[in-house]
Amino acid sequence: MGISTSMNAGVSGLNANGNKLSTIADNIANSETYGYKRSDMDFSSMTVSAGGSSGVVGGGRAALAGGVSTNAIWNIAAKGALEGTSNSTDIAVSGRGMLPVTSLASYQANADDLDLMLTTTGSFHTDKDGYLTTSSGIVLLGWPADTEGNILPAARDTTASLEPVKINLSSVSAVPTExxxxxxxxxxxxxxxxxxxxxxxxxxxxxxxxxxxxxxxxxxxxxxxxxxxxxxxxxxxxxxxxxxxxxxxxxxxxxxxxxxxxxxxxxxxxxxxxxxxxxxxxxxxxxxxxxxxxxxxxxxxxxxxxxxxxxxxxxxxxxxxxxDGSPAGTYQGVTIDENGFIKASYSSGFSKVLYQVPLADVANLDGLSVLDNQCFAVSAASGSLYLWEPGDGPTGTVEGFALELSTTDIATELTDMIRTQRAYSSNAKIIQTVDEMLQETTNLKR
CATH class of the missing domain: 2.60.98 (Tick-borne Encephalitis virus Glycoprotein; domain 1)
Structure with missing residues (x-):
């Protein structure tokens, strides 16, 4: 019966627009979250089979309301503007590519099995143990350098050669002349x-x-x-x-x-x-x-x-x-350049490469799984992972003293919120109208 499907369609409309409002709320709440990727709700129509043309005058098709379904989507490939900061290890990616990171807690629990995550930006600081981490416990990964500051050849389709970036905060370095x-x-x-x-x-x-x-x-x-x-x-x-x-x-x-x-x-x-x-x-x-x-x-x-x-x-x-070479000097700080090289500086004026941070890329960025803390994970929809040196292949460069802003646009979200509110009210009106019609049908028995 068409009137019953109208009720179902109205209910699905309420649910769909409620879901839409949840993405709007999430976007607005994270409008100041560095590295946040705006989410949206994809609406898809649904149909209900009438079981043929039986009971329809003229043999036409029955008009049955199927309603609407929703699917959440994230525009992960979108890039927010970069904002300059005063911290040398505030890191952002200029262009395509993502920084490899992991949870410090999971690494310390099982160092042999890295739980790889990806992010486009992060405010990293050295913790008490020297790990370069964010306040939420995300640690940066990189290829380690040898004692001469050279990055050794590494496999690009696996994370086996990546290590959490760890700085020796009490180190004293001297480089003999060669x-x-x-x-x-x-x-x-x-x-x-x-x-x-x-x-x-x-x-x-x-x-x-x-x-x-x-x-x-x-x-x-x-x-x-x-x-x-x-x-x-x-x-x-x-x-x-x-x-x-x-x-x-x-x-x-x-x-x-x-x-x-x-x-x-x-x-x-x-x-x-x-x-x-x-x-x-x-x-x-x-x-x-x-x-x-x-x-x-x-x-x-x-x-x-x-x-x-x-x-x-x-x-x-x-x-x-x-x-070349340098006298003995104590550790002063760490910086990262556009090629992803993390360099420690010493009181002697000498700097030494400790790690290189690669940029990870997948075929379909929007297919990555969404995790907490502006992080993402490789999935079947994203395609396999490949690690590039920054600036090579399709990837951009690494920017120190910078963070990527949220891709949320407040004006767009407020406009969408008004439209969603009107759509929600209209679907509620459908349910109210169907209820009144059913009441009239009930009254026919009196």
Missing amino acids: NINMYANLPATDTGPDGTGTARMMTLEYFDSLGSAQNLTVSYTPTVADPQSNEWTMEIVDEKSGNSVGTYTITFSDATATAGQVASVVQVDGGAGAYTTSYDTSTGQLTMELNGQTIMVAIGSDSGGPQYLSQLSSSFSSKGVTH
Whole structure:
């Protein structure tokens, strides 16, 4: 009977619009929630089979009200605006991609089975144990770096290589020197007939394995000759011990195309005891072994490679000498760059890569399962997970000092609320009308 289905349709309409109002309420309640993705209610019509055309005049189809059903949807792919903050570990994703996270409580309960979740933003701080977590207990995941700060190759379709980001808050770091670029110009006139044979001196600083600053003294003694020899004897001495590290004869070119460049390097003495050196003609580097510490000193290639030392008709200059490494320093803080590298900074001014945070992507972002705390989980509808380095493939970049705002628009929600209220009232009117009609039918018996 059509009047009965009208009652059912009105009831389903009340239920559907009540559900719609719940999404509106949730959106408005989370309008200031960072990373919140607006939800909506999808309405679908329902039909009721009349069982054929029996009882319908003219053999037409019966008009039976089926009502409406609803299905909640989330626009997870939508991006909220980014808001700048003063916290270096407030993290947001600019563009496509999500940050891998997990529950700190679940990780501590079972570290061998990560309960992977995804989010687009988070206000992370180091807790008492050094984990980078939010106030709701969500911990950031990343690929760990080795002792040299290098991120090792990792599988991209699994979370097996991900670890909770943990910072050693009491760490003291020192990085021994591995490379020195020895820029200097030696006066060409010193190796001519008017040269005095006076040695030119310069000092090279390096840091040992304990972070202590040490010095190497380098002397360049010209070979005075007529015609000009373009030859120098270079000796490197470790000031700490006073021992010679190595002695070399360096000859510079006077040809038009390569004038002033290193032409040849001949080892005279490779050092003694714990001090040894060797020269690579292709790279122009001396390899020094100082009590077990290996340092590469770039002086210039005699085969067309990089040039550092020169001999030109100018004054002696040793400006521009550079080296890596750092002295011992205490932990000061942590930052994250656009490529997802988490770097710890130390009082020495040195920074070191500790982790890289990848960006996770799936084929259908809107198919992810919705969890608490603005987090999501991979589902059959979303497709499988793939981890990208930020900026690679379809993914965007990672932004520190930033949080993503909610995708809720208050004006839109208030407009929808008015429409939903009117629709709810109209469905209530249907039920009231059907009730009155049924009352009239009952009165026919009197």
